[in-house]
Amino acid sequence: MTTKKLPLRAKLATSATRGAAALSRATGRGDGSVIGGRIGLMIDPNxxxxxxxxxxxxxxxxxxxxxxxxxxxxxxxxxxxxxxxxxxxxxxxxxxxxxxxxxxxxxxxxxxxxxxxxxxxxxxxxxxxxxxxxxxxxxxxxxxxxxxxxxxxxxxxxxxxxxxxxxxxxxxxxxxxxxxxxxxxxxxxxxxxxxxxxxxxxxxxxxxxxxxxxxxxxxxxxxxxxxxxxxxxxxxxxxxxxxxxxxxxxxxxxxxxxxxxxxxxxxxxxxxxxxxxxxEVKSVAGRYATVERDGRLIRLLLAKNPAGWLEAFDMAEQVPTLLSINARDPDGLDTSWLYDVDFSPLRGRRVLISGDRAMDLAVRLTVNAIPFEHIPSFSQALASVPPGRLEVIANYTAFQDIRAELDRVN
Known part of the structure; x- marks a missing residue:
């Protein structure tokens, strides 16, 4: 089965979609997947x-x-x-x-x-x-x-x-x-x-x-x-x-x-x-990616809600673990869901915390009696752990921040 021939208006909108997305990528403003579609739909709502x-x-x-x-x-x-x-x-x-x-x-x-x-x-x-x-x-x-x-x-x-x-x-x-x-x-x-x-x-x-x-x-x-x-x-x-x-x-x-x-x-x-x-699938939009930096093998796990954190703890190995929490618009502004997460699987490992809402996470870990260290940035967290494996569990924008920092180092 093949797609049908597009009407002229849809062709113009498609070209605008591709062009806007390419411009967004070229100027470093993002992958263009949102702005391209937005412009295309403005030209042709159908x-x-x-x-x-x-x-x-x-x-x-x-x-x-x-x-x-x-x-x-x-x-x-x-x-x-x-x-x-x-x-x-x-x-x-x-x-x-x-x-x-x-x-x-x-x-x-x-x-x-x-x-x-x-x-x-x-x-x-x-x-x-x-x-x-x-x-x-x-x-x-x-x-x-x-x-x-x-x-x-x-x-x-x-x-x-x-x-x-x-x-x-x-x-x-x-x-x-x-x-x-x-x-x-x-x-x-x-x-x-x-x-x-x-x-x-x-x-x-x-x-x-x-x-x-x-x-x-x-x-x-x-x-x-x-x-x-x-x-x-x-x-x-x-x-x-x-x-x-x-x-x-x-x-x-x-x-x-x-x-x-x-x-x-x-x-x-x-x-x-x-x-x-x-x-053949190794990593999905950075999820599960493993990156080597300065003798540390870093694995990135995305967890954005209680169900996701439960699964992330199941995947994470018993090694030093960095938890990073933000509460920007894509994450949702309410961090009260942290109290629905049982952090007890982290007992017995070294836990570091970072992110815009690290203090919210600090209070939650204290309630769960999980010792932790507050590290202001990812680079400092990386420097504070010995060579070896580091698990990173982060919600959406914190995950993207860490990916961007790793890309800059690369």
Missing amino acids: LLTELAAGRRIVLISGTNGKTTTTRLTTAAVSVLGEVASNALGANMPTGHTSALAKAGPTPYAVLEVDEHYLPQVLDTTRPRVVALLNLSRDQLDRAKEVAMMAALWRETLVGRDVHVVANADDPMVTWAAQSAEHVTWVAAGQRWHDDSWVCPECGSAIERNGDAWWCNGCPLRRPVPEWTVQQDGVVDPTGTYHEVKLQLPGRVNRANAATALAVAAHFRVRVEDALPRLA
Whole structure:
């Protein structure tokens, strides 16, 4: 399938999108994925619809893991041909527009979508598949409450001609996805339970026993998954076990890979063909990147909300660890979520803290009885630890600051 010929206005808008993005990159103002799309949509408000037409599109949404799952899904679907994607994580319509304009006419597109924008992007791009990963609290000063977000998704999926791939282990996602006509269930796991103790359907308690969960007051319960993460691999709908070899750490990324495989299978990509592509993914927009500086091996982990910090602690090794917290606009201004994070896994290792809101983190660690050292900057933190491995866990803008500092040194 190929994209249709663009109308003149859309062609002009596409050229403007590419030009603005290139200028932004050339002047060092950013990757251009937002400004390019913004200008293109100002010229032609229907540009995203025009660029999406004729492509087989996948949308991937959730609170955590969107960027990584998008990258893995892009790799899996690339078995079939060229795939457009917003690989750097600009996950609103401006970013989608810029990504499709930059890619040109590709038969496939895999797009990460901010969970708030999923209804709008569904209307605009008419995807073949939507993958729903998880729902948990995030950016408390401006995001919807979790049950409200689940209700928005549920309402959005009613009557849609779209196949949904959904996490069977998240009650909020399950309830939302049940409104869709066609669903593939993936046992992707849910280590963070604190946002799903109450049934979104009837308000009764959610009970859990091992992998199973169910509502005490209504029929809502964990559906039978067709894809399951098992040990170091994935079991497909035929019951066949496939070892999954990734360069990305942690069980959570095997779960992301299982979702990617389930999406690709909808396009008839064989698991054995997709697995080598997944194994090639080393780093995702800087996440999980390992950089060597002055005898220190630095690994960068992004964690932007309680669920993400729980997974980051699972991945991090028992070595000196730098935690960095900001509260700028992209992070959300409210840092009270720090009190939802259990920092006890850090006991027994050297902990350093930095960032704009390091003192908020200092108080939280004190409450958790975790010894720490406040280090004003990343360069000072690097100099203060001996040669060897350093784990860095940071929220969004703190992560970007550290990446920029490493790039400058490089």
